[in-house]
Amino acid sequence: xxxxxxxxxxxxxxxxxxxxxxxxxxxxxxxxxxxxxxxxxxxxxxxxxxxxxxxxxxxxxxxxxxxxxxxxxxxxxxxxxxxxxxxxxxxxxxxxxxxxxxxxxxxxxxxxxxxxxxxxxxxxxxxxxxxxxxxxxxxxxxxxxxxxxxxxxxxxxxxxxxxxxxxxxxxxxxxxxxxxxxxxxxxxxxxxxxxxxxxxxxxxxxxxxxxxxxxxxxxxxxxxxxxxxxxxxxxxxxxxxxxxxxxxxxxxxxxxxxxxxxxxxxxxxxxxxxxxxxxxxxxxxxxxxxxxxxxxxxxxxxxxxx
Numbered sequence: 001x002x003x004x005x006x007x008x009x010x011x012x013x014x015x016x017x018x019x020x021x022x023x024x025x026x027x028x029x030x031x032x033x034x035x036x037x038x039x040x041x042x043x044x045x046x047x048x049x050x051x052x053x054x055x056x057x058x059x060x061x062x063x064x065x066x067x068x069x070x071x072x073x074x075x076x077x078x079x080x081x082x083x084x085x086x087x088x089x090x091x092x093x094x095x096x097x098x099x100x101x102x103x104x105x106x107x108x109x110x111x112x113x114x115x116x117x118x119x120x121x122x123x124x125x126x127x128x129x130x131x132x133x134x135x136x137x138x139x140x141x142x143x144x145x146x147x148x149x150x151x152x153x154x155x156x157x158x159x160x161x162x163x164x165x166x167x168x169x170x171x172x173x174x175x176x177x178x179x180x181x182x183x184x185x186x187x188x189x190x191x192x193x194x195x196x197x198x199x200x201x202x203x204x205x206x207x208x209x210x211x212x213x214x215x216x217x218x219x220x221x222x223x224x225x226x227x228x229x230x231x232x233x234x235x236x237x238x239x240x241x242x243x244x245x246x247x248x249x250x251x252x253x254x255x256x257x258x259x260x261x262x263x264x265x266x267x268x269x270x271x272x273x274x275x276x277x278x279x280x281x282x283x284x285x286x287x288x289x290x291x292x293x294x295x296x297x298x299x300x301x302x303x304x305x306x
Contacts, residue, residue, distance in 0.1 A: 221277020
């Protein structure tokens with residue numbers, strides 16, 4: 001069971017689930033729609049996300065045998081054939097779950113699954129890889145928002161161009177984190193100051209979140225906007241504190257990468273809390289995202305996220 005949990009990177013499950021939950025909240029203008037549809041989308045996203053992790057390890061099994069022999073596939077704990085089946089089967093099941101909600105969402109989740117699979121098998125280039133990962137996580141958030149207008153008879157506010165902004169900012173954040181991750185893995189040549197630049201880029205995306213209170217929401221509550229500023233800017237500062245006083249080394253990059261991955265949850269909390277002044281659901285979701293931070297941190301000690 002531990003080997004399966006490591007293969008699927010279950011320590012990242014709270015982060016992937018938060019993307020969709022906060023997306024649903026934003027799409028419905030801070031309200032929670034109720035019913036099974038949001039939870040079907042959460043399950044669909046998790047199946048695609050973690051299935052793609054299994055396919056990722058299957059694609060890396062030869063290289064991992066040389067550099068990470070303790071991983072589930074090279075150690076023999078899980079067979080490559082089973083990992084391959086999970087890598088295709090779990091995303092397919094995720095798309096089938098999305099189809100229970102609407103045909104439009106089935107198409108959207110099908111494209112998300114295709115993007116994840118393409119990254120695993122062909123999209124590992126120095127710029128293409130981070131762009132694909134950013135697209136996958138941004139789409140995860142955006143598809144949660146899409147529930148609001150993909151279900152017939154929805155009472156959600158009409159979609160606006162501003163709804164794309166959270167997904168774009170989140171995609172920029174994930175792109176910076178992914179570029180940092182390539183350096184952790186020994187890819188991309190000399191390290192130099194690039195980790196510092198990537199951390200600053202991710203922090204800049206966090207700092208932009210409170211601006212959505214004016215761009216996206218007609219009447220943001222003053223205290224909720226202030227809470228979003230506090231959350232987002234504190235997370236940005238915490239992320240920047242990973243910058244060493246001396247030069248970067250691969251272990252230091254690994255620790256910074258762990259911080260960056262855990263910051264996805266405060267990122268979602270800062271988005272959710274923008275609605276907290278008018279919505280009890282938003283307050284609970286923001287609190288849940290923050291409560292998941294120590295859970296995710298505890299899980300990563302046993303289930304490495306990268």
